[in-house]
Amino acid sequence: YLGFPAGLSGGDLARRGLAQARRLGAEILSPIEVVGIRRQDPYRVVTLGDGSEISCQAVVVATGVSYRQLEIPNAARLAGAGIYYGAATTEAVLYRDLDVAVVGGGNSAGQAAVYLSRFARSVKVLIRGPDLTATMSQYLIEQMAALPNVEVRPMVQVVGVDGEQQLERATLETIPDGDRQEMEMAALFVFIGQTPRTDWLEAAVLRDKAGFVLSGREVLDGGKPPPGWGTDREPFLLEASVPGVFVAGDVRYRSVKRIASAVGEGSMAVQFVHQYLATI
Ligand SMILES: Cc1cc2nc3c(=O)[nH]c(=O)nc-3n(C[C@H](O)[C@H](O)[C@H](O)COP(=O)(O)OP(=O)(O)OC[C@H]3O[C@@H](n4cnc5c(N)ncnc54)[C@H](O)[C@@H]3O)c2cc1C
Structure with a gap:
């Protein structure tokens, strides 16, 4: 992340950001979960997990994504x-000089495999399909093919994991015949998709099929504003399908999923909040 040439942990970055926000006067309610939002013009009313409500004139949704987990026995424990x-x-x-595996056939899995190959003795990439062409960029497929310690294992799925204190092995099932075999491994890196944390929004704003929040021109239908839009202007760039509700970061449809872009979008969203407040 820009400005930290030696890197820093996510926790450290978040702590610094929190201290900075507090110093600049932000009020932080934590830990608290937001469970709902409704429009009650001119207010946007946010419901919290303890049943209390906050009414405000503008909201920025920045609830991020959660990573899909392996739903097999022992996976949560390990x-x-x-x-x-x-x-x-x-x-x-x-995992230097150890055997590791990557689950998933997308670009994030490919990038992880290439990176891990610099440390691990072997990297097995486990995919359910016959090959990677439909899911991974060609440049990554070529990079992996050129690495002697990376091997793609097609037509398999992970159906079990085991180990005392640490992962020691996984059980793989071949597709479609269902044969099972054990594979010793010190680590398993899982890249099987992300889910936006937007269930709490329900139908309040338009989302794509996966649940990511649409914004700006994405909420227009054939050039027309969404139902109930209620103003004669078009949505601002990061504005969702309800005026005054903005979105920033990973939770936004087609976002980049990097810290710099999330922070940048947050900063842009605040500019649009000011423009919005000037219209009401
Ligand atoms: C392991 C890992 C390593 C990464 N490494 C890098 C890296 O090196 N460089 C990089 O640029 N990016 C990295 N990323 C991606 C980066 O972390 C994200 O792009 C960035 O954090 C997105 O910020 P965000 O604010 O959109 O969401 P998040 O950082 O996910 O923040 C969302 C926040 O909203 C809270 N929240 C969610 N739902 C609710 C709710 N209903 N009520 C209240 N609060 C809620 C969550 O608890 C969380 O605190 C990494 C991601 C992971 C998982």
Whole structure:
């Protein structure tokens, strides 16, 4: 992340951001879950997990994504103890000269495999399909093919994981015949998709099929504003399908999923909040 040439952990970055926001006068309610939002013009009313409500004139939704987990026995127990979700950069160094595996056939899985190959003795990429062409960029497929310690294992799915304190092995099932075999591994890096944390929004704003929040011109239907829009202007760039509700970061449809872009969008959203407040 820009400005930290030696890197820093997510927790550290968040702590610094929190201290800075407090110093600038932000009021932080934590821990608290937002469970709903409704429009009660001119207010947007946010419901909290304890049943209380906050009414305000504008809201920025920045609830991020959660990573899809392996739903097999022992996976939850071994999460963080050999099973990792969504990234490999922090843990890769722990698995120097050991055998590891990556689950998933998308670009994030490919990037992780290439990165892990610099540390691990072997990296097995486990995919359910016959090959990677439909799901991964060609440049990554070529990079992996050129690495002697990376091997793609097609037509398999992980159906079991085991280990005492740490992951030691996984059970793989071949598709379609269902034959099972065990594979020894010190770590399993899982890249099987992300789910936006937007269930709490329900039908309040338009979302895509996966649940990511649409904004700006994405909410227009054939150039027309969404039903109930209620003003004669078009939505601002990061404005959702309800005036005064904005979206920033990973939770936004087609967002980049990087810290710099999430922070940048947050900053843009605040500019649009000011423009919105000037219209009401
Ligand atoms: C392991 C890992 C490593 C990564 N490494 C990098 C990296 O090196 N560089 C990089 O640029 N990006 C990295 N990323 C991606 C980066 O973390 C995200 O792009 C960024 O954090 C997105 O910020 P955000 O504010 O949109 O969402 P988040 O950071 O996910 O923040 C969302 C917040 O909203 C809270 N929340 C969710 N729902 C509710 C609710 N209903 N009520 C109240 N609060 C709620 C969550 O608890 C969370 O605190 C990494 C991601 C992971 C998982």
